[in-house]
Amino acid sequence: MWAEEGAVMRTVRILLPALLAILVGGCSQVMPGTAEPSRGSELSEVFGVQVPPGDRQKLDLAEQIRSVDPCGFFDQAKIATYGQISTVGPWQRIGECRLGFLQNDRNQYHSAVLVELESSPPRSSETTTKQIAGEAVTVSPDRAFSGECAYTVPLRFPAVSGGGQSNPDIVEVPAVAYALVRTMGFTPKSFGCTVAEETVANVVTAFREQRIPRRARPLVAVPLTQRSPCEIMAHLPPNHHVIRFDAEVTPYECKFTVNLPNATGPRTDDLVGVSFKASSAGSAMAPVSGYQVEQINGKPALTKRDQNSAGPLCYVEFPVGPVVDGYLPGTPATDGAIKSARIQVMVKLTGNCTVTDRLVPPAMDLFGANR
Structure with a gap:
């Protein structure tokens, strides 16, 4: 952020604390898939650059995403009952994992389920949610392959308190992390939706029970996945x-x-x-x-x-x-x-x-x- 911009914002916050509280107070709660927002007003150094607390929170959340191994969310033992697994690893992005298998009733073409950790938030057109494993996940048909199923899942990382001096006049809107779970190549497509929902449940449960698979012990080692x-x-x-x-x-x-x-x-x-x-x-x-x-x-x-x-x-x-x-x-x-x-x-x-x-x-x- 601009240093001058930070100074201006601090001045505004001093002059208009009541107005800020009215305008943004409704966004002060911790949202799904967030680390607890920092309340500090001090700049901190990250990657050699001074950043305000809101930016520091985003960078910390990105670091947490990099620590997660998406390949660890698949229940390979269960998927193996659906067919023979043949591929596990990234496909088009380094922050994803695709598991491909040959369905039991097929001779050649593979089905696949993907977990993508570089996902963007739900789109404004995606207004339908579905309860899976006690979590409201967004149904994302625009991101699905050929009419199959796709779900945008909030990642509820354990809350991390930010440092710095508390300032009740500053309300940071917390950043949110999401995973995209989708399937491709399934017949029938409803079967793919079942596998997608089972994988979503694995993601939700792993975060809820703090059994998050980590890159420190990856199922598939991928260069630079723990670097920024x-x-x-x-x-x-x-x-x-x-x-x-x-x-x-x-x-x-x-x-x-x-x-x-x-x-x-x-x-x-x-x-x-x-x-x-x-x-x-x-x-x-x-x-x-x-x-x-x-x-x-x-x-x-x-x-x-x-x-x-x-x-x-x-x-x-x-x-x-x-x-x-x-x-x-x-x-x-x-x-x-x-x-x-x-x-x-x-x-x-x-x-x-x-x-x-x-x-x-x-x-x-x-x-x-x-x-």
Whole structure:
């Protein structure tokens, strides 16, 4: 956040505490899936940046999400009675887990159930809820595959009290974490809904009983899942400074604005995006859509430069860690299913080329780019 913005907000809170209490008092309660909101009025340092309590809470919640192993929510023993499990692991995002199996009445095509921890809140159009294991979960048909079932589930992390001096005039609206549970490829589709609801119940029960599966002991090890892309903010090159950072509950994506010296003297601002993504292992380093393969400090990377009115915009991606192979050897699976179960974790940076050219080398060192 802007330092000036923080000062203005503190002034407003001093002048209008009664008005604030009226306007936002109704949002002061702890909402489903939240850590207890911090009441401190002091800024705290995270990733080398000073943030207010509300932003600190979002970053803490993102850290809690990164600590969870989504593969641990599946009852594999029960699913094995429905068919032979052949794949377990991430598919399109590193913060998800997909379990694929061959239904007992099939010879080839797989069904799958997914738990995605990078989910956004329920959409305004999603107004229907369903009680599952004592929790009101949102029915999310717009996020479902081909008319199958999808549910958005609040993640009730144990409350964590924030530090700092209590200030009754400040009411923070707590951030909320959600998981998306959905199915694909089931026949009949109602069977997929049953499996989805059983998995939702596993998620709800695990949080309620504080038996949350953790990445510290993962079912499937995935590089960078316990790291934050925001770590790069504490490792910027000399004369580069973060001048704006709007924190979000996005565990594997980070955006911030950098201020750096311009060659002609004035200073220019630039929005930088850093994210961790999952790419198909077979094509992760394929130079498509205008990308080309380059060596940066002896490490392979995909790079792309686009021209716009503000100067060249750069996209850089580089692989980190070994290929994650979620296929269980010897189990029945199509070539497509085996291929989709193999992913490569990538780090992606975007921004004005003047900035990204300087940020990529320290990012490669920080996150452990492959050679």
